[in-house]
Amino acid sequence: MTWLNQLDPTWQFLLFSALKVGVAVVALLTLVAYTVILERRLAACIQDRIGPNRVGPLGLLQPLADGVKSFLKEDFVPGHVRKIYFWLAPALIMIPALLTLAVIPFGSRLGSQPLVIADLNVGILYTFGIVSLGVYGIVLAGYAANSKYPFLGGIRSTAQMISYEIAMGLAVIPVFMLAGDLNLSRIIDYQSHGLFSWLAFKLPVSFVLFGITAFAETNRTPFDMPEAENELAGGYNVEYGSMKFAMFFMAEYANMIAVSAMIVTLFLGGWTLPWFGLDRPAANLWVGLLQVGIFLGKVAAWVSFMIWTRWMLPRFRYDQLMKLGWERLIPVALANIVGIAVWLWMKS
Amino acid sequence: MPFKFFFYLIALFVLYSAYFVVTARNLFRSAMGLLAVLIGIAGMYLLLNAQFLSAVQVVVYIGGIVVLMVFAILLIADVTQKVFEQSPRWRQGLIGAASLLWFSLLAGSMLSYRFGAAAAAVDKSGSIREIGRALLSPAAGGYALPFEVISLLLIAALVGAVTVARADADNGEGKEGKA
Numbered sequence: 001m002t003w004l005n006q007l008d009p010t011w012q013f014l015l016f017s018a019l020k021v022g023v024a025v026v027a028l029l030t031l032v033a034y035t036v037i038l039e040r041r042l043a044a045c046i047q048d049r050i051g052p053n054r055v056g057p058l059g060l061l062q063p064l065a066d067g068v069k070s071f072l073k074e075d076f077v078p079g080h081v082r083k084i085y086f087w088l089a090p091a092l093i094m095i096p097a098l099l100t101l102a103v104i105p106f107g108s109r110l111g112s113q114p115l116v117i118a119d120l121n122v123g124i125l126y127t128f129g130i131v132s133l134g135v136y137g138i139v140l141a142g143y144a145a146n147s148k149y150p151f152l153g154g155i156r157s158t159a160q161m162i163s164y165e166i167a168m169g170l171a172v173i174p175v176f177m178l179a180g181d182l183n184l185s186r187i188i189d190y191q192s193h194g195l196f197s198w199l200a201f202k203l204p205v206s207f208v209l210f211g212i213t214a215f216a217e218t219n220r221t222p223f224d225m226p227e228a229e230n231e232l233a234g235g236y237n238v239e240y241g242s243m244k245f246a247m248f249f250m251a252e253y254a255n256m257i258a259v260s261a262m263i264v265t266l267f268l269g270g271w272t273l274p275w276f277g278l279d280r281p282a283a284n285l286w287v288g289l290l291q292v293g294i295f296l297g298k299v300a301a302w303v304s305f306m307i308w309t310r311w312m313l314p315r316f317r318y319d320q321l322m323k324l325g326w327e328r329l330i331p332v333a334l335a336n337i338v339g340i341a342v343w344l345w346m347k348s
Numbered sequence: 349m350p351f352k353f354f355f356y357l358i359a360l361f362v363l364y365s366a367y368f369v370v371t372a373r374n375l376f377r378s379a380m381g382l383l384a385v386l387i388g389i390a391g392m393y394l395l396l397n398a399q400f401l402s403a404v405q406v407v408v409y410i411g412g413i414v415v416l417m418v419f420a421i422l423l424i425a426d427v428t429q430k431v432f433e434q435s436p437r438w439r440q441g442l443i444g445a446a447s448l449l450w451f452s453l454l455a456g457s458m459l460s461y462r463f464g465a466a467a468a469a470v471d472k473s474g475s476i477r478e479i480g481r482a483l484l485s486p487a488a489g490g491y492a493l494p495f496e497v498i499s500l501l502l503i504a505a506l507v508g509a510v511t512v513a514r515a516d517a518d519n520g521e522g523k524e525g526k527a
Contacts, residue, residue: 121399121476122399122403122476125403126403128403129406129407129410129411132406132410132411133406133410135411135415136418139418139422143376151422154422155419155423158416161415162416182476
């Protein structure tokens with residue numbers, strides 16, 4: 001490994017960044033595949049069915065079979081669609097989901113390398129920007145399809161995204177008032193002083209608000225209006241098939257994982273655990289790997305929670321969705337900000 | 349010179365997209381062009397080391413305003429219509445003249461302003477802490493008063509918009525009630 005140390009810093013940085021990007025993307029796509037099977041098995045358990053259990057042991061090779069199937073299907077483009085947008089939409093919906101990962105610290109460090117791809121000073125603003133790009137994939141898909149149901153799905157999606165983004169942004173402001181920084185690594189540092197320094201315990205209102213809006217931003221039940229099967233026959237992706245449909249499908253789960261990673265980082269202490277000194281940056285390789293495992297475990301727990309919710313709750317009606325967003329969540333978020341500000345001011 | 353290369357690349361991209369916005373014959377395509385312009389400008393900010401400005405540009409303009417525009421276009425415009433009529437010649441000429449006037453005004457005021465050395469500004473404009481202090485401090489060097497005035501202006505505009513919209517809605521309901 002001596003040749004690594006002899007490289008000049010620029011090349012070292014490029015090499016390690018490329019490595020981290022590669023590993024993170026591959027890990028994310030693998031996680032996406034297994035989140036799908038987790039969703040199907042959990043759904044089956046909740047509905048007292050068995051679920052997919054035939055491909056490989058316990059059905060664990062099912063994602064592979066699904067992938068092969070998507071690739072082998074004919075990539076059919078209907079005649080009435082707007083071609084450019086039709087091709088662009090699946091890419092546009094997948095990109096933001098992958099980009100969000102860049103600023104999330106998924107471990108403390110391995111050797112001398114910090115386990116975050118880009119340690120931006122405006123970390124959380126960056127994620128908000130990227131998340132807000134996600135809506136364009138759905139809108140373009142709806143517009144491109146040039147038919148009624150996808151179009152309605154697109155319109156619903158825009159209105160829903162704008163409404164809940166405001167609540168999400170307002171919910172997160174108290175986090176920065178307490179931590180005093182937008183950098184996600186710094187926010188994890190702030191949470192590494194015992195279990196009750198986790199922001200989920202310090203800011204329960206923010207945590208709950210952020211959790212609710214996270215469901216809305218990822219179009220998960222009870223907020224899955226853009227793809228409500230029984231109203232819109234599947235919504236924005238009706239006209240898609242083969243691998244293009246698979247892209248939408250994967251993006252949904254990738255978004256779920258990304259938003260879970262954000263929640264874990266902001267509110268649940270990121271890669272730290274308050275026991276056995278696991279809240280300090282790793283001293284050796286094994287502890288470093290263990291902390292990556294802790295992070296993944298927390299993400300998996302939140303993803304399972306999102307799946308569980310989907311099979312427990314019915315969908316909101318559209319006016320209820322808007323009412324909840326504008327008349328409940330936003331006022332509560334504003335009151336929360338003022339409350340925390342007053343509390344901080346009294347304390348200082 | 350990678351900096352210069354990227355600068356001209358982004359500038360070219362922004363200019364082309366801006367041209368596309370005003371010449372596209374379909375509202376939706378114009379909105380997509382505007383999206384490209386704003387992304388390009390966000391990239392430009394990033395190139396100039398203004399991370400915060402770049403992120404805010406993406407959150408506010410790309411994630412908020414253009415989404416709202418697209419929403420309005422999808423709701424109002426007849427999106428099945430492929431192209432829109434071109435405006436008459438005299439109008440095009442007028443618009444061209446107005447843009448030229450505006451451009452010369454901007455260029456004139458920018459050329460006559462004596463910008464400070466870049467080195468002094470860099471460390472201040474970069475960090476969020478400095479921006480926050482500058483925006484909210486009432487002391488010298490702070491911009492608390494302009495900040496509040498702008499907030500007031502925005503609230504006035506908001507209230508005005510709601511009032512206008514509500515007056516229309518009330519009339520509409522009244523008519524429906526009679527019929």
